[in-house]
Amino acid sequence: MNSSHNLHSPDLQDKIRQLEEQVEDFENLNAALETIWSAAGVEEVLKCIVEAVMQVCRAGQCSIVLVGGEDEGEARTLIRAREAGEEMLDKFLHDLLVGWVCHHRMPLLTDALAEIFGKANIKGKYAGIASALSFPLISEEKITGVINLISGDPARKFGERELRLMRILASQCAQFIRNARLQEELFDETRRLKKEVLDKYALYGIIGRSPEMQAVFSLLERVIPTDVQVLLEGESGTGKERIARAIHYNGPRQAEPFVALDCGALPASLLESELFGYVKGAFTGAQKDRKGLFEEAHGGTLFMDEIANMPSEIQAKFLRAIQEGEIRPLGTSQMRKVDVRIIAAVSGNLQERVEAGKFRQDLFYRLNVVRITLPPLRKREEDITLLADHFLRTMNEKYHKRIKGFNAEIIPLLEAYPWPGNVRELEHAVERALVLCDGEQLSRKDFSFLEPTPAGSDAVSAALPSPALQDAITAFKKQYIEQVLKQTGGNQKKAAEMLNIQRTYLNRLIKELGVGE
Ligand SMILES: Nc1ncnc2c1ncn2[C@@H]1O[C@H](COP(=O)(O)OP(=O)(O)OP(=O)(O)O)[C@@H](O)[C@H]1O
Ligand SMILES: [Mg+2]
Incomplete structure (x- = not known):
């Protein structure tokens, strides 16, 4: 026997044809898996799987039923596709197929549905089914779904080839579905949390969903329940005062006063008496004692707007007041205890003022515990x-x-x-x-x-x-x-x-x- 004779033997020819077919199958399988890979979301993954399975196994109709999950064991058809003809994969047939696969925990491959499910069940339109293949999707040892294939063409019955292909596809698909489900859950959760935060701030009258504002909200989340000093930076009209109020009225001091002062609006002497108050006779015109804003804000929050404009002669006294928690009104040597949370705002850059020697560095450090920068609207x-x-x-x-x-x-x-x-x-x-x-x-x-x-x-x-x-x-x-x-x-x-x-x-x-x- 020589080799050329062998090459032409019908057996070998058959083998070669089979191998070639297998190579082609695996190529198709790979391409199919690649498309499924790129799908996002459970629905799209399922759609891709159905299409891939139909094509690779040359099925007439195909469906995926997911079992378990939210529906508490109830099977649900999620996606189906068919080449042509009447829909045969209806709810009744699904119940039969899924029930069988879940019960036996193995694939069902048959050319004779009636023999398996009984003639009484398989009649009418199901009689047109030449071949059926139902394959379990198994993830973490649990059946999470079933892929059903049917063919109405007696010349295209499913066999070993389809079983082999489905064995590979199904195990991959179970993973795809599981990942897509996890991702969706995660996505839903993030979306829910994000929406919760946005709604909460909308309730405070602070509107915004840009990433920049979301970053502001996440800082606020951490700052509001505490007593920490906050420095708000942002151009005019970006909402510094609105945020300052939100911090106060949602924080631990909400029942106490919120007092605002524009540091740029007053000359140094007036600002000093505004802040620290005075006693009767402290200066001409001081006809009776007057509480300063520090005392007015006692227990609550003092909002120092445009703090960069605070005259330098006040800065030292102000720093002492917040460091020691004590103030001394004009015209007296007596100190008074004050407990005030300071929220300061600047429309320029305070650090630059410090570098230019216009603002005390120690005061800057004291105020700049948490800095929140409000981005301009543009x-x-x-x-x-x-x-x-x-x-x-x-x-x-x-x-x-x-x-x-x-x-x-x-x-x-x-x-x-x-x-x-x-x-x-x-x-x-x-x-x-x-x-x-x-x-x-x-x-x-x-x-x-x-x-x-x-x-x-x-x-x-x-x-x-x-x-x-x-x-x-x-x-x-x-x-x-x-x-x-x-x-x-x-x-x-x-x-x-x-x-x-x-x-x-x-x-x-x-x-x-x-x-x-
Ligand atoms: N994110 C926002 N959502 C809803 N309203 C906002 C928002 N930001 C600002 N506003 C509104 O815009 C106006 C200006 O805000 P605010 O007075 O807080 O700005 P500001 O930064 O203090 O400005 P300035 O530096 O000029 O004092 C206010 O009426 C405020 O309610
Ligand atoms: Mg303002």
Whole structure:
């Protein structure tokens, strides 16, 4: 016998054909598993599995039934697919197949359903089933599901080949399903927790879902139940005072007073008597004793706004007061005990003030126990519509109006606008628009300040060659402030009102941006 004779033997030819088929099967199997790999979520994983199984096993119809889980043992069909023809994998047949597989804990492969389940059960449309294969999905030794395949074509009956393929597929699929389920549970849990936090802060009147605000919320979660000093940093109108109030009114001191003081608003001598109080006769005009804000806030919170502006002669006395928990009113040598939580706010950068020698370093360290930085609104675009909707609701209530919402064309404009006055500016913009609006929806004409004026568009186009958005925003701000100042004849107070920002902030912007230079 020579080898060429062997090669042509029908036996060997058969073997080769079989091997080639197996290689092809495994290639298909691999491709199928790869698609399932890339599916996300239980539903999609199941869909991919059904499709893969149909294709690899050349089945006419296929379904997956998950058992156990939430439904407490009740089987449920999750997904099915079929090539053509009437749906035969109905609830009744599922119950039979799944029941059999779960009971015997092994695959069912048959060309004669009626012999297994009885003629009385298998009649009518089931008679068209030429072959059936039901395979258990096993995960951690428990049957978690069953994959059912049927073929209506007598020429395509399932056999050893399909059993072999399903043995590989099923064990993989059980893992895929298990992972997808775990992932979904985890995802649901994270989503639930996230929503809980967002809802909670919405209840405090703090709206935001941007990652930046979520980071703020997670800091607040840790700070609120404690007594720790907090330093709030953020541009004008970013919500520093609102957050300070939320900290106080949800923390352990909520039943005690919340007292706010703008450190930049008063000259040094007045600020001192405001803070520490005085006794009768301390100075001309001191006709009776007066408690200072430290004492007013006793047991509660003292909110020191714009603390960077605190005159240096007060800083030492203030530091002593918070370090020792004692104050001395003007005109007396007697110390008084005070128990006050300090929340301080700055609209600039306090550290820079320290470096410039304008703010005591020791006081900075004392205040800067936990620093919360509130991002400007232009850096959290996804909060803009959320806030706009929120203000629309509150303003509708305030003015007894029923404006339904924002015209779609206005949303991108609101999102693109740089909001130099941040949330406060947005709040006022919505308020003004709502008061003036006579339609059902707020539209472009209600936000006239968003319309680019010739000067405004010049500012933008002049900044265009620069790739940095920040430069464009700065140029826009400068030009915009110049324009408003022109309108008010250089009156900064009026201009600040029109811009809906504080005068101190306007003043800073004028210096920083070199307005009018
Ligand atoms: N996240 C927010 N959700 C809802 N309202 C907000 C939010 N942030 C700010 N506001 C509202 O915007 C306005 C300005 O906020 P707030 O006075 O707290 O800002 P600020 O940082 O203290 O500003 P300034 O530095 O100018 O004093 C307030 O009416 C406040 O209620
Ligand atoms: Mg403020």
